[in-house]
Amino acid sequence: MPRRRIYNPVTELLTAALLVVLVLVVNRWEFSLGVLVLGVLPAVLFSGRARRIGLALALVTGPLLISSLLLHGLFFPEGERILLDLGIARVSVEGLVFAAVLGVRTSVFAGVLLTTAMTLDIAELLATMTHRGWNRKLVFVIGSAVGLIPHVALRGQQITRAQQARGFVVGRGPFTRLRGLLAVTTPLVIGLLVDASERNHMLEARGFSATVARTSYVPDSDTAGQRVFRRLLVLGVGLCCAVWLIVTVPG
Amino acid sequence: MSSSSAPAAEPAALRPRRLLLAAGGTLIVLTYLLLVILQPTELAGGMGSVAALVSLIGFLGGGALLVAGILPMLSTSSLVVMPLGIALNIAIGQLAGSLGLQIYLDAIGTVLVAVLAGPAAGAATGAISNAIWGLFNPFALPFAAGAALIGLLAGLAAKHGLFRRVYTAAGAGLVTGAIGGLVAAPVAVFMFGAAGTPGTNAIIAVFRSLGDKLLLAATKQGLLSDSLDKIVVFVLVALIVHALPQRAVRQFPFARTQRVIGGRGGGRSAARGNDAGTA
Numbered sequence: 001m002p003r004r005r006i007y008n009p010v011t012e013l014l015t016a017a018l019l020v021v022l023v024l025v026v027n028r029w030e031f032s033l034g035v036l037v038l039g040v041l042p043a044v045l046f047s048g049r050a051r052r053i054g055l056a057l058a059l060v061t062g063p064l065l066i067s068s069l070l071l072h073g074l075f076f077p078e079g080e081r082i083l084l085d086l087g088i089a090r091v092s093v094e095g096l097v098f099a100a101v102l103g104v105r106t107s108v109f110a111g112v113l114l115t116t117a118m119t120l121d122i123a124e125l126l127a128t129m130t131h132r133g134w135n136r137k138l139v140f141v142i143g144s145a146v147g148l149i150p151h152v153a154l155r156g157q158q159i160t161r162a163q164q165a166r167g168f169v170v171g172r173g174p175f176t177r178l179r180g181l182l183a184v185t186t187p188l189v190i191g192l193l194v195d196a197s198e199r200n201h202m203l204e205a206r207g208f209s210a211t212v213a214r215t216s217y218v219p220d221s222d223t224a225g226q227r228v229f230r231r232l233l234v235l236g237v238g239l240c241c242a243v244w245l246i247v248t249v250p251g
Numbered sequence: 252m253s254s255s256s257a258p259a260a261e262p263a264a265l266r267p268r269r270l271l272l273a274a275g276g277t278l279i280v281l282t283y284l285l286l287v288i289l290q291p292t293e294l295a296g297g298m299g300s301v302a303a304l305v306s307l308i309g310f311l312g313g314g315a316l317l318v319a320g321i322l323p324m325l326s327t328s329s330l331v332v333m334p335l336g337i338a339l340n341i342a343i344g345q346l347a348g349s350l351g352l353q354i355y356l357d358a359i360g361t362v363l364v365a366v367l368a369g370p371a372a373g374a375a376t377g378a379i380s381n382a383i384w385g386l387f388n389p390f391a392l393p394f395a396a397g398a399a400l401i402g403l404l405a406g407l408a409a410k411h412g413l414f415r416r417v418y419t420a421a422g423a424g425l426v427t428g429a430i431g432g433l434v435a436a437p438v439a440v441f442m443f444g445a446a447g448t449p450g451t452n453a454i455i456a457v458f459r460s461l462g463d464k465l466l467l468a469a470t471k472q473g474l475l476s477d478s479l480d481k482i483v484v485f486v487l488v489a490l491i492v493h494a495l496p497q498r499a500v501r502q503f504p505f506a507r508t509q510r511v512i513g514g515r516g517g518g519r520s521a522a523r524g525n526d527a528g529t530a
Contacts, residue, residue: 020307021304021307021308024303024304024307025301025304027303056387060388060389060390063448063449064390064443064446064447065446067446067447067448067449067452068443068444068446070452070456071444071445071446071452071455071456071459072444072446074456075455075456075459075460076459077459077460077462077463077464078464088460089456089460098444099444102443102444102446105303106443106444106446109389109442110389110390113385113389113392114389117385117386117387117389120386135319135322135323137322137323137325137330138318138322138379140330140334141322141330141333141334141337141375141379142379142383144331144334145333145334145337145338145379145380145383146383146386147334148334148335148337148338149337149338149341149342151338152335152338152339152341152342153342156342156343178483178487181343181356181487182487182490182491185343185359185487185491186490186491186494186495188339189339189363189491189495190494190495190496190499192335192338192339193332193335193495193499193502194499195335196331196332196335197331197499197502199331200327200328200331200502203327203331204327208327245301
């Protein structure tokens with residue numbers, strides 16, 4: 001069951017972004033691991049979508065972590081302490097440490113952003129953006145794109161099935177595959193452009209290009225307290241980063 | 252990005268937009284110069300935390316400033332096609348994966364919008380596309396500026412008639428891919444240690460085994476992979492645009508006035524790699 005929402009999506013997104021900034025600035029594996037275990041893990045577990053987020057995290061970060069381990073673990077010419085010499089590939093301590101530290105940092109980056117995004121209420125985010133006076137064209141593009149993605153994917157599948165019913169088979173060669181992609185993409189784009197043309201006329205008829213302020217029918221869930229909290233958060237993280245960099249960066 | 256007139260006649264409303272565009276472009280260029288030319292010493296063997304932060308904030312912030320400057324100047328017809336481009340980027344990127352293709356094809360929507368609606372719309376589509384994709388795949392987020400550059404260059408190529416023939420589109424794709432690869436390499440290195448797909452990692456591993464530094468190896472890989480990817484994407488978009496009904500293309504003022512697919516518009520001749528008509 002999805003968790004009960006406490007904060008506005010803008011507050012949640014900002015908090016996630018600032019956490020990523022903090023992890024990048026501090027850049028210690030202990031800190032990254034701490035954020036991962038004490039911040040990201042509980043957030044995933046209490047999100048009400050732990051299984052979905054966990055699966056998405058594994059699918060997104062898993063291949064990247066394995067790639068990183070293989071790349072830096074086997075090919076790290078800067079490494080001096082060699083554990084295993086395999087000819088062109090050498091396993092070095094420095095390479096493994098580099099892969100591990102990057103792996104933890106990358107996991108925090110993906111974990112924080114993916115957890116926030118997957119528990120985000122897009123409609124509420126768009127409503128807040130409208131209430132806060134964000135560019136309405138940006139709000140339209142984001143809202144429309146998020147709504148279109150599943151529609152485009154579904155239409156792509158339908159066209160693929162229709163083409164397969166007419167004998168469309170994807171072979172092994174790259175040119176055959178590209179031809180297959182073209183057979184699906186062309187009708188997909190034509191259909192979407194026809195839709196876009198109709199949407200264009202409808203938007204113009206409803207005064208989309210007018211410059212007057214918009215009224216949102218969705219109530220504003222953002223509060224003055226959260227706005228103050230956001231400002232303080234930015235200020236606090238900015239100060240922490242500045243102090244950390246002054247203290248730790250040599251010269 | 253917009254071609255206009257003498258500064259004296261410039262409407263006051265345009266100035267902040269141009270300032271935003273200039274600030275965005277400058278931030279991206281400065282970030283690139285800082286990361287590549289100055290090359291912070293910590294990157295050679297260390298983690299490069301400051302470099303990662305500079306990379307994230309510089310490229311993402313630059314992309315955001317570009318979008319803020321571009322969006323107000325776009326017409327409704329350009330705006331309605333942008334979500335389509337963004338959705339295509341994501342859907343076709345996934346479809347390419349399911350077909351087992353070895354290239355990304357995640358810029359088809361950006362290039363399509365750039366060809367139909369112009370370089371500004373293409374750049375905004377690229378940047379917003381990666382920002383939205385970041386909701387499903389956070390690793391796409393830091394590449395927003397590179398995606399904007401792809402859209403901008405594709406639009407400029409269309410403006411100069413390079414999409415009228417398939418082979419000129421392929422040439423434009425090669426150049427755009429090379430530039431995109433150069434811009435994406437420092438992001439990949441400083442944010443994720445250049446880790447990517449098994450295919451791209453294999454290329455980096457070859458260069459690393461020859462003793463190249465990580466940034467150099469990732470740049471060489473970017474030049475190879477991104478160039479190939481963009482050649483395919485540009486050719487695909489050229490074929491798609493030439494296969495579109497003339498009416499569908501003509502609804503876009505940029506495509507109409509710049510005659511991006513030549514005089515005749517639609518038709519199948521260009522899809523065979525020949526002329527699509529030249530006015």
